[in-house]
Structures are given as structure tokens and as C-alpha cells.
Amino acid sequence: MAQQLSDDDLSAALAGDPSGFSAVYVAISPAVLGYFRARGVDDAEALTQDVFVDVLPKLAGVTGGHTGLRTFIFSVAHARLVDYRRREERTPHLAEYDPLNDARSSASAEDEALGSLGGISATLARLNEEQREVLVLRIVADLSIEQVAGIMDKTPGAIKQLQRRGLSALRELVTEKDHAAS
Structure with a gap:
């Protein structure tokens, strides 16, 4: 009281x-x-x-x-x-973001990035298995030639050759794709 x-x-x-x-x-x-x-x-x-x-x-x-x-x-x-x-x-009412209530009509940056990776994957799929493996290990995994050679059980010279041929083939595929799009 x-x-x-x-x-x-x-x-x-x-x-x-x-x-x-x-x-x-x-x-x-x-x-x-x-x-x-x-x-x-x-x-x-x-x-x-x-x-x-x-x-x-x-x-x-x-x-x-x-x-x-x-x-x-x-x-x-x-x-x-x-x-x-x-x-x-x-005072405005603050609410948690709910992706189910997101009515935006454009794709998010994440969706666009994943979509472009799908295009890269499709292009890489057109290379032979060894070229694709070397390029992915060298570029995506950021491994050295010696590390890739150890993983693939090949000589560093063979890895350099596969990388050069894979990049050359990839360049041709991308150029081909650009000409088809225009």
C-alpha cells in the first residue's frame, strides 16, 4: 500500500x-x-x-x-x-521480412547469379571431362597447377596443356553463343 x-x-x-x-x-x-x-x-x-x-x-x-x-x-x-x-x-510498425509475402516481380540478385551459373555450367558441360575438371579446380577452387596435378594424378605439363585447350574451347563456345544471340 x-x-x-x-x-x-x-x-x-x-x-x-x-x-x-x-x-x-x-x-x-x-x-x-x-x-x-x-x-x-x-x-x-x-x-x-x-x-x-x-x-x-x-x-x-x-x-x-x-x-x-x-x-x-x-x-x-x-x-x-x-x-x-x-x-x-x-511511429511506423516494423515487421519481419517474409519472403512468402514478397510481391516483387523481378528476380533477386541471388536468383540472377545462380541463373548465370547455370549458363556457365551448361557451357562447361560441353567441354571434355578432364578440361572441365582442370578449369573448375584452377578457377573456382583457386588451386595451383601443382595441386591440380596431384589431385588428377597427372604431370604439371599435362595440366597446363588441358587448361590451355579447355580455355580455348571455352572461348570458342562463348563466342559461338554470343553470335547466336545477336
């Missing part, structure tokens, strides 16, 4: 005494906090603090005793609640 505010504490608060304000805060802040929580405020503690920051410099002008003080504090609390609701209405 909240502490009751004595007449001496009220007089001290209205006179600007910090101990009087402290007593007002201890007696009335739980009710203000409960008001904000009951109204569904996310950060009710911060809004309660804002109310008492607004009330402090205006305490000297409060009239009506205990009832007048409570009325004044809750009128400030109500004004802060209205401000909070208005700010909440203007």
Missing part, C-alpha cells in the same frame, strides 16, 4: 523543499505508475519519471491541498499519456 502524504510534507513540497518533493514522489508515484501500466504503456516507469520531472518546477503554484496536488499530478500524467499515444500512432 502506498505511503500517505502528511500535511507537513505537502507544505514542504509546495514551499520547494526537496524533502517535501521526495515525500510527494514516494506517496503518489506508485499510483501514477499503476495508471500507466493499466493503460498499456510499454515503459511505464520512464513515463512516470517524466510526469514528476514536469511536476517539480510547478509545485509552488498548486492549490487545493492533497486533493489539488493529486488532481494536478494526474492531469500531467494524462497529458503525458496522450502524448505517448500520439507518438505511438506516428
Whole structure:
């Protein structure tokens, strides 16, 4: 249960005494906090603090005793609640990205990259198996000639020859494809 505010504490608060304000805060802040929580405020503690920051410099002008003080504090609390609701209405609602609700009609960069890899794979498939393997190991896997030779159990000279022939064949296939497209 909240502490009751004595007449001496009220007089001290209205006179600007910090101990009087402290007593007002201890007696009335739980009710203000409960008001904000009951109204569904996310950060009710911060809004309660804002109310008492607004009330402090205006305490000297409060009239009506205990009832007048409570009325004044809750009128400030109500004004802060209205401000909070208005700010909440203007704040955009952030939602998680859901690819199932994505209505874009163009393909994503990922889809385009994977699609172009499909074209490369189809072109590479037209090379013989050894040329394709050498080019993939050298270019995609970024292995040295010696490493590829060890993997394929061939000499470095044979790997160089397969790479040269594979690149030459690939160049012809790409040139052929470009001429067909235009």
C-alpha cells in the first residue's frame, strides 16, 4: 500500500523543499505508475519519471491541498499519456521480412547469379571431362597447377596443356553463343 502524504510534507513540497518533493514522489508515484501500466504503456516507469520531472518546477503554484496536488499530478500524467499515444500512432510498425509475402516481380540478385551459373555450367558441360575438371579446380577452387596435378594424378605439363585447350574451347563456345544471340 502506498505511503500517505502528511500535511507537513505537502507544505514542504509546495514551499520547494526537496524533502517535501521526495515525500510527494514516494506517496503518489506508485499510483501514477499503476495508471500507466493499466493503460498499456510499454515503459511505464520512464513515463512516470517524466510526469514528476514536469511536476517539480510547478509545485509552488498548486492549490487545493492533497486533493489539488493529486488532481494536478494526474492531469500531467494524462497529458503525458496522450502524448505517448500520439507518438505511438506516428511511429511506423516494423515487421519481419517474409519472403512468402514478397510481391516483387523481378528476380533477386541471388536468383540472377545462380541463373548465370547455370549458363556457365551448361557451357562447361560441353567441354571434355578432364578440361572441365582442370578449369573448375584452377578457377573456382583457386588451386595451383601443382595441386591440380596431384589431385588428377597427372604431370604439371599435362595440366597446363588441358587448361590451355579447355580455355580455348571455352572461348570458342562463348563466342559461338554470343553470335547466336545477336
